[in-house]
Amino acid sequence: MILETLATLSSAEQFFQTLQVPFDQSVLNVSRLHILKRFREVLRSTNVDGLAEFEVEAVARAALIEAYEDFAEGRGTKTFKVFKDAHPGFVGLNEIRPMAAR
Secondary structure: OHHHHHHOOOOHHHHHHHOOOOOOHHHHHHHHHHHHHHHHHHHHOOOOOOOOHHHHHHHHHHHHHHHHHHHHOOOOOOOOHHHHOOOOOOOOHHHOOOOOOO
């Protein structure tokens, strides 16, 4: 069963190898945790009850491809809470003005 196999994997590379999805190592090096979290979200949003094993594997492969492509093409948004929360009081560099001479 593919879902049980995926539950035992410990690295992003193993997910890609198991599901036979090609990947660019440099993309994975930068966004591996975001890709895997997005993969999990996409997979959990899909009802696989009653599907044949080969269909479940195809759904998992499609979910991983979707998650990976989002980040490989720069469409992915950071998925962890720390990146989603606004930082009150944050001032961007473009908002800083020189102080008037005293």
